Amino acid sequence: MRRVVQAAIAVVFAVLAFLALFHGRAAKDAENRLDLAPRPSAATPFREETTLRNVTGAPLAYTVLASPGVKGPVTRTLAVGAVDRLASAVPVEIAFDSGKREARCTVHPGKPYSFRRDERGAIRVYPGSHGRSDAADLAPFVPTPPEIVARMLELAGVGRNDVVYDLGCGDGRVVIAAAKTYGARGVGVELDPDLLARCRAGAEREGVSKLVRFLDMDATKARLTEATVVAVYLLPESLESLVPVFERDLRPGARVVSHDYRVPGWDGRLVSSEALPGEGGRDHRILLYRMPGAK
Ligand SMILES: C[S@@+](CC[C@H](N)C(=O)[O-])C[C@H]1O[C@@H](n2cnc3c(N)ncnc32)[C@H](O)[C@@H]1O
Structure with missing residues (x-):
């Protein structure tokens, strides 16, 4: 009987630990996901995730600007190496400080991007190769001739x-x-x-x-x-x-x-x-x- 009670307690603890882990992970993922479409409509039924990664070496702030089909303005801070996921059915315009001036660019649904510094040190948005937050984005696919x-x-x-x-x-x-x-x-x-x-x-x-x-x-x-x-x-x-x-x-x-x-x-x-x-x-x-x- 004692063994049965011990086993039951162990099972309860295992379930609680799993739920805590799962909840933690869901909360972490949600933190980085921004739903930019007010609600799916007949014109924009599919929301795909644009990913924005920060590889500038310092925390970075950017603003999603409001436009038809896009909720905004929303200002976000991206930690070093972090990835934001913008769920949208239409292209999204973002604004950020390039370090030299106020910069703007349009990012497209379903595509990966990275904030990087160019050779002059200015921050720009470049196409990436993937939006996974568990792996580095080393370069977009550009084949060697x-x-x-x-x-x-x-x-x-x-x-x-x-x-x-x-x-x-x-x-x-x-x-x-x-x-x-x-x-x-x-x-x-x-x-x-x-x-x-x-x-x-x-x-x-x-x-x-x-x-x-x-x-x-x-x-x-x-x-x-x-x-x-x-x-x-x-x-x-x-x-x-x-x-x-x-x-x-x-x-x-x-x-x-x-x-x-x-x-x-x-x-x-x-x-x-x-x-x-x-x-x-x-x-x-x-x-x-x-x-x-x-x-
Ligand atoms: C500039 S391309 C070079 C392709 C090939 N080496 C060549 O010279 O033709 C860079 C490649 O790195 C891949 N890549 C980016 N991040 C990666 C990572 N963390 N692990 C593995 N491959 C990655 C991209 O998908 C892309 O195909």
């Missing part, structure tokens, strides 16, 4: 004994090219399910499925201990956030090849830097780094 991929692999000296990682691998083109051209093994890390499907279809089409695999995960949480080459095409602050992962996992002599952006704090490891002409008069930079300590 094939000739730049080819040169990155050549500069990194990729061969059949290499294991090439691409952090934020997009459609998988870097690891697929490394496998197809050099017989290297490859691992692509990506969060976007549509892109992951394209990676796997591309590997199949190019006949390299046995050499490459694709991981559905946040690249900042990947283990890189087996990588001999890491390819990246990510924003500068994202590269900065990956430096501790590189330092922790990469073995002596491993190469990091970066499209366009330097790895912060790694100038002493830079092996080569070159610029190749691209479309529309824009140059593509390729920066090659090597981990110290190789024989």
Whole structure:
């Protein structure tokens, strides 16, 4: 009888703990979700979530302006790294202080955005790659042109004994090219399910499925201990956030090849830097780094 009572008490406690956890999580999610449509109407029946992430490095305030179909004005403060979800059926205009002037921009339902600093330090709203609050948004999907991929692999000296990682691998083109051209093994890390499907279809089409695999995960949480080459095409602050992962996992002599952006704090490891002409008069930079300590 005593055992039955103890078991019943344990069950009650477990249920209470679960309810407390669930309530806490629901409250936290609700905190970041703003319902901007007064109510669904025949004209605007579907409300999709626009996400706004703060990667400026400091807390930030912005105001959702009132417009037809949008409740406002609503002023919000976004903590560093926080994500707001604006549920709306129509585009939403927001205003914020760019640090230089009052700025405005329109964000669209269902799309991810980030507040970031531009190269002059002004805050701007950029397209993001996903709205998940449990993962970093390292860069939107902008594929590296094939000739730049080819040169990155050549500069990194990729061969059949290499294991090439691409952090934020997009459609998988870097690891697929490394496998197809050099017989290297490859691992692509990506969060976007549509892109992951394209990676796997591309590997199949190019006949390299046995050499490459694709991981559905946040690249900042990947283990890189087996990588001999890491390819990246990510924003500068994202590269900065990956430096501790590189330092922790990469073995002596491993190469990091970066499209366009330097790895912060790694100038002493830079092996080569070159610029190749691209479309529309824009140059593509390729920066090659090597981990110290190789024989
Ligand atoms: C600029 S694209 C580069 C694609 C590919 N590496 C290339 O060079 O063609 C950046 C990619 O990073 C992905 N991404 C962004 N944040 C990520 C994260 N936390 N974990 C994994 N992938 C991420 C995006 O979905 C996007 O496909």
